[in-house]
Amino acid sequence: MTCNCGRCAMKISMRGLSSLALAVAISGGWATAGWAQQAAGEGGEGARASTDEIIVTAQGREQRLQDVPVAVSVVSGETLAEQGIRSLQDVSQRLGNVKITQGTQVNSINIRGVGSGENPGFEQAVATFSDGVYRSRSRASVAALFDIERLEVLKGPQGTFFGANASAGALSITTRKPDGTFDWNASGLYATDGEYSFEAGVSVPLGETLSGRIAGRASGTNGWVELANGGDAPHDDSLQGRVSLRWEPSANWRTDFRFDIAQSRTDDNAAFQLLNCPPPPGFPMSAVCGQILAANDKTFGSELDFVSEGVPSFQDFDFHEAALTNSLDTGAGTVRSITAYNWMKVDSELSLVPAFYPTAVGGNVGFPISQNERYRFFSQELRYESETGGTFEYLFGGYYQHARLQFGGLSNFYFLPFGAVIENALAVDFPNITPSTPLASGYTSTQSEDTFSAFAAVTIRPTDNLRINLGARYSRVSKDGTRDLTAGTSLNGDPASYVPFDNGTAFSGTIGAPITGSVAFCAIIGCALGDFPVSEITDDAFMPSVSLQYDVSPDAMVYAKYSRGFKAGGFSANSAADVFGPETVDAYEAGIKGSLAGNVVTYSLAAFRMDYQGLQETVFDSNAAASVSNVAEARSQGVELGLGLRASDWLRLNADVAYLDSVYRNYPNAECTKLEIANTPRGQTCVQDLSGSPRSYAPEWSGAVGAELMLPVSSDLDFTANPVVAFSSSYFMTATGDPLLQQEGYAKIDLRLGLSSHEGGWELALIGRNLTDKATASYRLGVPGADGSVLAMLERGRSVALQFSIRK
Structure with missing residues (x-):
């Protein structure tokens, strides 16, 4: 391949090593030369230190990626935009040992087989930060990947630099900033499944010391799940916007301000597919499944097929965030202040019985649930570097x-x-309750939290090749919680029609004692009335870290690290009045990362072990009532390997493979499988010992392999092809080891074809996702009242998109 002025080679590096794969040698923390340059961007915080370097902030300050003894994956915003990737869930498909999925109450983020369960009361064990601002609510991930400079995925506990709730890892997002120059970008995408995205941004100088940027996106989809009653789902329309300002009144002072706003309106967001009705052998036929079969002219097998019965659901998401960062260079160091305010609300409705049938109380929706979440947050950090x-x-x-x-x-x-x-x-006679009474339970909870932390880190260089890194953080987390749960009646699932029972009235039955309607209801459903047993809790922890790293050559570094992580306890936000304790982890990691033959080959290898105590876990009973407990012990260990090969100026290959062994070490009182529950005699409690069993969202093998082919079509045009295969072995989706709630192993094939101007000003791309139309689920749960039947949330099927982008 010939080049007129070296532009070809530069463009290959700027496009990145298989930008489709996104996971070029990421597992061990090393990005190959080509991808590193693209992730670094052009100036600003992500500026290239040299032709083959990328700058990250994984340890709280700007450093070369190769100098960081942390398993960190880096991908640029430019790469994400080129690939049409706009969600963290899509990113995780290409990262070994990372699973990000959508659930009914939270979005689950898991790294190395560890995350937080489905409970809105949890902070996430994988903490998310945007420009250093903490985002504790998992639903905020909807607004994550908009107009960003880069995304860093840090594996393992990150307590010293990212705080108390990063016990399994952290996602660090750096947004795009104005830099005093004029530039703009715009793109449009439309796909065969109705996905669309129109995005534009412009940065302008507003004076000698002030510059600004404004960016916006309108996006959505018509859905990839066929509804039995017509149409497709989910149907989403989203808007995002950001205003950013940078003020540099002198050479040693800089102020960055940004304000983000996001809105999403999604209909049929929980278009579950019903599986196993009639249930598998060993399960008795349930009344719920029998009524579904009687009302529908078909049976529901065990295979995913992108078809849903279309029980109505929706989710409305609104998000505001303001952040102010001030930096003062004192000559000997930098004083940095980050002030932030965040506000979010989510309203949703769904049914956990995912099929229509005439119910016992009228109507045809068996288990309609409405939920609302309101959250606000203020933070202040002050540091000296x-x-x-x-x-x-x-x-x-x-x-x-x-x-x-x-x-x-x-x-x-x-x-x-x-x-x-x-x-x-209960052998109780309630005069005002009949078999056709539409029973319901209403729940409210409020939690407030105050966190104080102090942290410090030191790097000592006894020799040019050896670095000793010491760090620690002390955190104190205080929480107040209150709740109320009542039973009563409602019509058509409408919250406005809910009427609680008059619990001042007691009805007596043959049990020989008065009992109220709410008490009787919760005795069967498995809920808890009233407030939490305690209203205040305080947890504190000291989180040290120490690592040694040694440059065995200018192109290779070995490291060993110990760190301790911590996540505070809290109050459950569900039908049980659970107050759970903190979880802690001791993590060990050793690795090597480097390159050979002038970056022709890049490699990374990391081995890790993480021992958890008090791991916070959520379990569900047969009626989908949830409870929270602390698992005594769990262990996650494995090996992550990344390889990159620059085979020629026009061909690059890469592989990212992760092996994981994530198990409970001491969990004797776990929830039973659905089969065990179905065959437990009435009045008896079923528990199983999961000690030694795999954790949820912890596939034994995962990763991606990919390539980038780039050829000049003419003196003015370039052609690129980026194939990738992302794969995962099977894994469970709940903390039960239940084969009914398991995702089978899979491989998905993506392909991107691009035609661009030689100078990189515009590009037309054809983006194919999941080309073999492999059906997988991001979430599975037992259908309430129908042991053996399962609901599944389907992930995206085959799509082909056309995208045009332009920039200056």
């Missing part, structure tokens, strides 16, 4: 945050005649 490059480097600082969460919901138990179920089970 010494200059880098000397024998002794250090940073220290303090952090404060205040957050308030309000969560509520209404669960309507229409799928069985619970009035009769309660009276028969």
Whole structure:
């Protein structure tokens, strides 16, 4: 391949090594030369230190990626935009040992087989940060990948530099900033499944010391799941916008301000597919499944097929965030202040019985649930960072945050005649409750949180090749919580029609004692009335870290690291009045990363072990009532290997393979499988010992392999082809080891074809996703009242998109 002025080679590196794969040698923390340059961007915080270097902030300050003894994956915003990737869930498809999925109450983020379960009361064990601002709510991931400079995925506990709730890892997002020059970009995409995205941004100088940027995106989809009653799902329309300002009044002072706003309106967001009705052998036929079969002219097998019965659902998401960062260069170091405010609300409705049938109380929706979440957050961080490059480097600082969460919901138990179920089970006669009474439970909870942290880190260089890194953070987290749960009646699942029972009235039955309607209801459903047993909790922890790293050559570095992570306890936000304790982890990691033959070959290898105590876990009973507990012990260990090969100036290959062994070490009182529950005699409690069993979202093997082919078509045009195969072995989706709630192993094939101007000003691309139309689910749960039947949330099927982008 010939080049007129070296532009060809530069463009290959700027496009990145298989930008489709996104996971070029990422597992061990090393990005290959081509991708590193693209991830670094052009100036600003991500500026290239040299032709083959990328700058990251994985340790709280700007460093070369090769100098960081952390398993960190890096991908640029430019790469994400080129690939049409706009969600963290899509990113995780190409990262070994990373699973990000959508659930009914939270979006689950798991790294190395560890994350937080489905409970809105949890902070995520994988913490998310945008420009250093913490985003504790998992639903905020909807607004994550918009007009960004880069995304860093850090694996393992990150307590020293990212705080108390990064016990499994952290996602660090750097947004795009104005830099005093004029530039603009725009792109449009439309796909065969109705996905669309129109995005534009412009940066302008507003004076000698002030510059600004404004960016916006309109995006959505018509859906990839066929609804049995016509149409497709999910149907989403989203808007995002950001205003950013940078003020540099002098050479040593810089102020960055940004304001983000996002809105999403999604209909049929929970278009579940019903599986196993009738249930598999060993399960008795349930009344719920029998009624579904009677009302529908078909059976529901065990294979995913992108078809849903279309029970109505929706989710409305609104998000605002403001962040102010001030930096003062004192000559010997930098004082940095980050102030932030975040506000978010989510309203949603869905049914956990994912098929229509005439219910016992009227209507045809068996288990409609409405939920609302309100959250606001303020934080302030102040830190001092010494200059880098000397024998002794250090940073220290303090952090404060205040957050308030309000969560509520209404669960309507229409799928069985619970009035009769309660009276028969308890031998109680309620004059005002009949088999056709539409019973429901209303729930509200409020939590407030105050966190204080102090942190410090030191790097000592006894020799030019050896670095000793010491770090620690002390955090104190105080929470107040209150809740209320009542039972009553409602019509058509409408929250406005909910009427709680008059619990001042007691009805007596043959049990020989008065009992109220709410008490009787919760005795059968498995809920808890009233407030939490305690209203205040405080947890604190000291989180040290130490690592040694040695440059065995200018192109290779070995490291070994110990770190301790911590996640505070809290209050459950569901039907149980659970107060759970903190979780802690001791993590060990050793690795090597480097390159050979002038970056012709790049490699990374990391081995790790993480031992958890008090791991926070959520379990569900047969009626989908949830409870939270702390698992005594769990262990996650494995090996991550990344390889990159620059085979020629026009061909690059890469592979990212991760092996994982993530198990419970001591969990004797776990929830049973659905089969065990179905065959447990009435009145007895079923538990199983999961000690030694795999954790959820922990496939044994995962990763991606890919390539980039680039050829000049003419003196003015270039052609690129980026194939990638992302794969995963099977994994469980709940903390039960239940084969019914398991995703089988899979491989998905993507292909991107691009035609661009030689100077990179415009590009026309054809983007194919999941070309073999492999059906997988991001979430599975047992259908309430129908042991053996399962609901599944389908991931995206085959799509082909046309995208045009232009920039200056």
